[in-house]
Amino acid sequence: MTSARPYLYLAPTLAVLAAFTYFPLARLAELSLHAPGIGTSLGPWIGFSAYSTLFANPLFWRVAGQTLLYVFASVPIAMAIALALALLLDQPLRGVGVFRVLYYTPVVMPTVAVAALALWMFNANGGIIDYLLHAIGIGPVPWLVDGAWALPTLMIVAVWKNVGYYMIIYLAGLQSLPRAVLDAARLDGARPIARFFTITLPLLRPTTFFLAVVALIGSFQVFDFVNLMTQGGPSNATNVLVYFAYQNGFEYVQLGMAAAISLVMFAMVLMILGALAWAFNR
Amino acid sequence: MIRRCASYAVLVAGLIPLLLPFYWMALTSLKPKREVFTAVPQWWPAHPAWDNYRSAWVAEPFAGFFFNSIVVTASIVALQLALASLAAFALSRFEFRGRSLIFWIIVAALIVPVQITFIANFMTLAHLGLLNTYAALVAPYAASAFGTFLLRQAFAAVPRQLEDAARLDGCSGLAFLWHVLLPLSRPTVLAFALVAVVTHWNDYFWPLIVTNNNAVRTLPIGLGMFVGQEVTTDWNLLMAASIFVSAPMLLLFFLMQRHFVQSQLRTGSRG
Numbered sequence: 001m002t003s004a005r006p007y008l009y010l011a012p013t014l015a016v017l018a019a020f021t022y023f024p025l026a027r028l029a030e031l032s033l034h035a036p037g038i039g040t041s042l043g044p045w046i047g048f049s050a051y052s053t054l055f056a057n058p059l060f061w062r063v064a065g066q067t068l069l070y071v072f073a074s075v076p077i078a079m080a081i082a083l084a085l086a087l088l089l090d091q092p093l094r095g096v097g098v099f100r101v102l103y104y105t106p107v108v109m110p111t112v113a114v115a116a117l118a119l120w121m122f123n124a125n126g127g128i129i130d131y132l133l134h135a136i137g138i139g140p141v142p143w144l145v146d147g148a149w150a151l152p153t154l155m156i157v158a159v160w161k162n163v164g165y166y167m168i169i170y171l172a173g174l175q176s177l178p179r180a181v182l183d184a185a186r187l188d189g190a191r192p193i194a195r196f197f198t199i200t201l202p203l204l205r206p207t208t209f210f211l212a213v214v215a216l217i218g219s220f221q222v223f224d225f226v227n228l229m230t231q232g233g234p235s236n237a238t239n240v241l242v243y244f245a246y247q248n249g250f251e252y253v254q255l256g257m258a259a260a261i262s263l264v265m266f267a268m269v270l271m272i273l274g275a276l277a278w279a280f281n282r
Numbered sequence: 283m284i285r286r287c288a289s290y291a292v293l294v295a296g297l298i299p300l301l302l303p304f305y306w307m308a309l310t311s312l313k314p315k316r317e318v319f320t321a322v323p324q325w326w327p328a329h330p331a332w333d334n335y336r337s338a339w340v341a342e343p344f345a346g347f348f349f350n351s352i353v354v355t356a357s358i359v360a361l362q363l364a365l366a367s368l369a370a371f372a373l374s375r376f377e378f379r380g381r382s383l384i385f386w387i388i389v390a391a392l393i394v395p396v397q398i399t400f401i402a403n404f405m406t407l408a409h410l411g412l413l414n415t416y417a418a419l420v421a422p423y424a425a426s427a428f429g430t431f432l433l434r435q436a437f438a439a440v441p442r443q444l445e446d447a448a449r450l451d452g453c454s455g456l457a458f459l460w461h462v463l464l465p466l467s468r469p470t471v472l473a474f475a476l477v478a479v480v481t482h483w484n485d486y487f488w489p490l491i492v493t494n495n496n497a498v499r500t501l502p503i504g505l506g507m508f509v510g511q512e513v514t515t516d517w518n519l520l521m522a523a524s525i526f527v528s529a530p531m532l533l534l535f536f537l538m539q540r541h542f543v544q545s546q547l548r549t550g551s552r553g
Contacts (some may be wrong), residue, residue, distance in 0.1 A: 006372035013369040016425035021391045024402035060466040101539045110484035112502040113524035120517050126319045221397040224486045242397045258401045264397045
């Protein structure tokens with residue numbers, strides 16, 4: 001039964017993935033062990049010195065810490081809001097379909113348009129958000145100009161953009177739950193909050209795991225908002241790993257260093273995914 | 283009854299932070315310059331300046347960017363559909379050595395985004411002299427691990443008997459893929475295509491890496507350059523440009539929202 005046909009059908013996909021996904025990982029390793037210049041030459045072998053320089057650079061640790069803060073603050077917050085929305089939208093309410101569509105809308109927006117809009121709304125000069133907060137006696141908040149506020153501001157924008165996507169995934173999870181179990185719990189008179197924590201949330205575990213994986217991978221990639229809204233500033237307060245690699249590669253033309261940063265980030269993502277898989281499948 | 287009212291109250295309250303930005307974007311795009319910065323914000327454009335759209339459109343070569351975005355997005359989506367259909371066909375309807383290994387090699391690509399590999403891919407394309415070409419914008423995305431996975435699930439759900447019946451009628455191999463599997467998997471194919479269109483129309487990162495020439499730049503890059511120039515000055519023009527860059531996706535979304543939501547329901551429920 002085995003013939004060449006299935007391999008032939010798989011060949012184009014495997015060729016593209018090999019060329020642009022797997023081969024580049026090896027290439028990054030090679031680049032990080034050499035000192036490549038602007039041209040196409042690999043440059044001299046330098047061993048692990050790019051890594052030792054990187055790990056000795058306090059800015060790297062700061063950038064890595066900020067990336068982790070961004071990921072581990074914005075992902076759980078967005079997932080919690082998404083779950084709350086999904087629970088509300090899983091009810092047989094009139095007009096529920098309209099709400100689902102509206103809450104999903106930011107997901108289809110280009111990040112560049114969202115960044116432009118956020119720059120305007122959070123602007124220190126004429127921004128509507130400071131105006132509205134002022135009306136209730138708060139602020140003005142130095143959103144993008146203060147080092148302590150800039151990263152949280154980017155998180156707010158990311159949560160706004162992503163929450164609809166997470167919501168739909170939770171909604172799918174809720175709709176695939178066994179109705180009989182939920183109905184039985186209701187008939188037993190379990191209170192809604194107890195029902196949620198003892199039945200719904202544990203049953204949603206596979207969905208939560210899937211979503212956490214997708215959201216973590218996605219959030220680690222954060223670049224667009226940083227490049228468009230803050231360029232990593234003020235004074236590196238919003239610098240994150242992908243932006244740091246981009247800066248090293250294209251601004252400082254340190255391609256070997258950039259490759260090392262990318263690989264270190266990849267290792268971090270793998271370790272976190274591993275820890276997550278362990279925690280969820282225990 | 284009380285719970286229902288409370289649910290509505292929360293859902294409607296949530297719409298304020300959700301929709302206010304859209305309103306503010308549309309409103310600003312229609313304001314004449316002197317109405318953009320006012321001590322008390324104007325919630326309705328007193329003199330709607332439709333001309334902002336024309337000014338924004340010609341402030342950068344947006345017509346060219348629009349054309350490039352269409353070419354690049356259409357090429358990527360067409361290639362992804364073709365390659366993913368073939369790969370999913372092999373993975374779902376054939377028995378062969380290494381099948382599950384190959385499946386995992388494809389799925390594992392999902393954890394290696396271009397945000398990790400970009401330095402290496404940039405150097406490869408530079409080496410081949412392909413920077414600033416459509417090929418550089420399209421090639422890394424020609425295959426889709428996600429699409430292959432989705433289509434494999436859909437194809438695997440088509441019953442074996444149907445394949446046998448089709449073979450008796452002389453319909454096998456690629457004819458079976460084209461005439462039976464793909465039509466039966468239409469909802470999945472459509473949902474995947476829509477997600478791919480949105481993803482690649484909106485993509486900012488990869489085009490930023492491989493283009494520095496207006497002849498091949500796409501809309502997000504054009505808008506990004508506009509952001510760099512217009513910040514702190516012409517917010518009305520910037521908002522107008524943001525709207526015409528987003529409009530095709532918003533339109534597509536509102537026309538096809540059922541299929542978008544369905545696509546997520548399809549992937550999520552398999553988690």
